[in-house]
Amino acid sequence: MLDHTKTTPASDGSAARMSMDEVRAYMSGHYHEPLSIELLAQLAGLSPNYFGEAFKKATGRSVMDYLTGLRIGRAKQLIRETDLYMREVARSVGYSDEYYFSRKFKKEVGVSPSVFGRSARQRIAALSASSIGYLLPLGIVPVAAPLDPKWSPYYHYYYQSEIRVHLEAPDSGKDADNIKSLMAAKPDAVLIQESCEAAMEEWLASSAIELIRIDAEDWRGRLWQTAKALGRSASADRWIRAYESNAAQAKQSIREAVGADRFLTLRLSGDQLYMYVNRGIRDVIYRDLELAAIPRLSEVYNEPLSVLELAAIDPDRLMLLVCPDAGTRMQWLSLQHDERWRSLKAVKNRFVYQLPSNPWFEYSPVAVSRMLEETVLLLTGKNPTLAPVPVHGRPEGSEL
Known part of the structure; x- marks a missing residue:
């Protein structure tokens, strides 16, 4: 049972009321707890009905849909990065019923948690920052990719901890370093859009790593090429x-x-x-x-x-x-x-x-x-x- 004594404002209104952004931040930190609209409305100092309307206007989603998004997002991360049993994943993100969690997950993601887990463990490396942008829509976080806070700030900000091996930029002249990093990352496949340097091309040709080269005219075609190679056509379509x-x-x-x-x-x-x-x-x-x-x-x-x-x-x-x-x-x-x-x-x-x-x-x-x-x-x-x-x-x- 959630103890509300330290997290809800006093009934006399003496405690500071949370802004909508602060409520969202609170949800991000407490998504694993049994949050209710009534509790969140109390934190904001609003009636439940008015809070629900204001929240949807601010975020574009209902309170419960937003909470579900937080929980399922965290569940996807746990499935990708840990060996927890599914019931442990469910409890970690706020669901006491493993089967209810599985139904929620499939509704949000399109596949069951077990299917997502099997496919999410594909080890794919990206040789350019833009190639990351072809893997993420398919539910794949690359095991290795070029990352830098200056020339790929978005991916660096959101995925620096999830992409375990950070490569140098393809035109940095550091192919030898990248080859060593790829050897350590042990990818199953490497995604390439443009041609790479001779040393990298030669090493990839001699390795047992599958080479996925995408060269369609537009991004939709390239996403389809990537999805077909990785068995993710349904994800590309969605x-x-x-x-x-x-x-x-x-x-x-x-x-x-x-x-x-x-x-x-x-x-x-x-x-x-x-x-x-x-x-x-x-x-x-x-x-x-x-x-x-x-x-x-x-x-x-x-x-x-x-x-x-x-x-x-x-x-x-x-x-x-x-x-x-x-x-x-x-x-x-x-x-x-x-x-x-x-x-x-x-x-x-x-x-x-x-x-x-x-x-x-x-x-x-x-x-x-x-x-x-x-x-x-x-x-x-x-x-x-x-x-x-x-x-x-x-x-x-x-x-x-």
């Missing part, structure tokens, strides 16, 4: 259907916010502006969301553009990628004081959205999903995710 459902909702929400406004995507490198579209921008901005743009931006594009030429186009809204080197950052500061720039319709209306390199320079299912979420946040102000978007751009001129 993930793509969920993404397309989210994209349809995002499209409607954004259309209501921006109407028929015309967009232009730019990249600033050094002192040169470019009309710019990479594969992720093409797929998310111009295909899935169908934002209005000048015709030639419907495909991958990278064409130099002067400020005068930009002024002649004068789009309603601008999305801008600024390369992270010091010289480009200085040029960006200078450009913002250029009268020709300041006279642009998008600048005057504060409709310039600066995009970070992560995830916008990555091309993977996880990256495009994050791009979709960030675009909704930028253009509507609404966060479509259950948790704060960890890396996102902001409208120019907004307060930090």
Whole structure:
């Protein structure tokens, strides 16, 4: 029985009431306990009915659905990383009945805990950070992958403790170190998107490790290739259907916010502006969301553009990628004081959205999903995710 004496506010209201974020944090720390809507509402100082409505408005999910998500997420981690019996996993995440837990797990994940456990123990290595974004949708956390807080901050933040062997970047010139790390990780297979260095290619060819090479035109095709090789086609299908459902909702929400406004995507490198579209921008901005743009931006594009030429186009809204080197950052500061720039319709209306390199320079299912979420946040102000978007751009001129 849960002791509420230390966790609930006093009935006279003397104890501080929790904010909605604090309640969510409390749930994250106490998900294994028998939490009720009444208890959580009391922590927030609200009636149960009002609390339930406020919680769903803030998170997009009901209180109990959110709690189930926390419990099943932790259960997946325990199944992947420990040898606990299923009844022990169930009790560890707040379910006293192993069979009820199994039904809940299958409803949330799509497979039973035992099936998930067998497949989750596949040992797959990824040779690039973007390859991680093809494994996670299939329920696979790689045993080894390149991780760095600067050039793969999302994966580093969320998966640094789960990815046990951290490789160097493919272009770091440290293939010998990576080979030693892979030998220690003992993967069953290695996922490769692009060609790798000669030493790595030679070692992989001579090892007993299966090589999975994906080269389809777009991320959906590459996800299907990966899923087929790993026996995860059902997971790929579920993930793509969920993404397309989210994209349809995002499209409607954004259309209501921006109407028929015309967009232009730019990249600033050094002192040169470019009309710019990479594969992720093409797929998310111009295909899935169908934002209005000048015709030639419907495909991958990278064409130099002067400020005068930009002024002649004068789009309603601008999305801008600024390369992270010091010289480009200085040029960006200078450009913002250029009268020709300041006279642009998008600048005057504060409709310039600066995009970070992560995830916008990555091309993977996880990256495009994050791009979709960030675009909704930028253009509507609404966060479509259950948790704060960890890396996102902001409208120019907004307060930090």
